[in-house]
Amino acid sequence: MAQRVCPWWLGYLLACPLRRFAQDPAKLLAPYVREGMTVLEAGPGMGFFTLDLARLVGPSGRVVAVDIQARMIASLKRRAARAGLLERLDARLASASSLGVADLVGAVDFWLLFAVVHELPAVETFFAELAQALKPGAGLLLVEPVGHVKPAQFEAELQAAAKAGFVVADRPSIRRSRAALLLKKVGASVRG
Numbered sequence: 792m793a794q795r796v797c798p799w800w801l802g803y804l805l806a807c808p809l810r811r812f813a814q815d816p817a818k819l820l821a822p823y824v825r826e827g828m829t830v831l832e833a834g835p836g837m838g839f840f841t842l843d844l845a846r847l848v849g850p851s852g853r854v855v856a857v858d859i860q861a862r863m864i865a866s867l868k869r870r871a872a873r874a875g876l877l878e879r880l881d882a883r884l885a886s887a888s889s890l891g892v893a894d895l896v897g898a899v900d901f902w903l904l905f906a907v908v909h910e911l912p913a914v915e916t917f918f919a920e921l922a923q924a925l926k927p928g929a930g931l932l933l934v935e936p937v938g939h940v941k942p943a944q945f946e947a948e949l950q951a952a953a954k955a956g957f958v959v960a961d962r963p964s965i966r967r968s969r970a971a972l973l974l975k976k977v978g979a980s981v982r983g
């Protein structure tokens with residue numbers, strides 16, 4: 792399933808405000824995110840969704856954003872600082888083998904994966920790491936671009952998630968995307 796990683800310069804295009812006409816972050820995320828939550832986002836790029844996540848969790852919440860590219864993280868932090876949201880953001884650099892969120896076992900209320908899973912080398916390991924971080928019953932919004940991810944590949948991603956203890960709760964309609972809301976099964980092992 793692994794594809795090459797999105798080039799850093801594409802991060803500027805993905806964070807362009809015009810994208811809001813097709814995919815409005817506040818509207819897409821509001822049903823899942825509330826004040827005070829701890830939210831994780833893997834592969835935030837330069838933060839098209841991250842800043843709205845930080846607004847939705849409010850001053851008492853936090854957003855942990857983990858990307859494998861230092862340039863994405865640096866730009867994300869600059870944007871968050873300009874928006875006055877840096878205090879709510881914990882931006883981390885992932886390694887190729889791990890997201891580096893072992894300190895968050897059972898602490899995460901919601902996880903966003905937007906246009907990132909098709910870039911990962913080991914999807915099953917990734918979902919197991921995710922399952923450890925999420926609280927039982929917590930939600931995960933998995934979204935993939937239709938242009939890069941065919942229906943069969945999306946179904947394979949859902950199967951990998953199922954092996955880690957997730958169930959599909961909804962198939963939200965998001966423009967130019969394949970999307971699923973997954974819930975971590977209550978009673979699923981914290982080891983995934």
Ligand SMILES: C[S@@+](CC[C@H](N)C(=O)[O-])C[C@H]1O[C@@H](n2cnc3c(N)ncnc32)[C@H](O)[C@@H]1O
Nearest residue numbers: 797805834835836858859860885905906907910
């Ligand atoms: C296509 S971009 C999507 C960015 C953002 N989610 C959006 O929709 O605008 C994919 C992002 O995932 C990141 N990424 C790829 N592999 C990763 C990994 N193993 N861990 C964390 N981030 C990763 C890339 O660096 C890039 O920022």
